[in-house]
Amino acid sequence: MENIIKQPLLTEKMTALGELRQYAFAVDIRANKIQIRQAVEKHFDVKVLSVRTMRYKGKRKSQFTKRGKVEGRRPHWKKAVITLKEGEELDLLEAS
Template sequence: MRTPYDIIIRPVLTEKAVKDNEKNNTLTFEVAMDANKIEIRKAVEEIFGVKVEEVRTMIIKPKPKRFGFRFSGFKKAWKKAIVKVKSEKPINIAELV
């Protein structure tokens, strides 16, 4: 049995994610590649104690990575989840990290 902390790897703290949090009450996370929407919903509800309204997921494709002037490989692929929560005020995820 996986714990919620095995499913949710880390929050994504980009400018767009923070602005989306303030505007639409959404949280953005990097999640395990094999996690489904139901597992993500339960993990967020258990960790943050909020009611989840909607979960959207996407797989971010690997980008090329270079060292020096030669091509050396790819960054890893990862799965992103955008979770919309029912809350009166936005959750400040930066304080929780």
């Protein structure tokens, strides 16, 4: 699994948590906390204090077409919230 970190999550809540040295990323659904920690430390050159992960099911979506109702689902995804050690900082706008 080379590409563990897919993208940073830049929401209003996550921007506010940046002051507490917490940052969120969408990560590969198969990645565990150890792999996520190593990927963040290698990619951003920082020290990680803790990793919390959450798994989300994809939302159901439906669309009405000429042939009737087409139903589908968005893909499942995983979010990781990273807390950095004291004195470490991460600027996601420049890094991504």
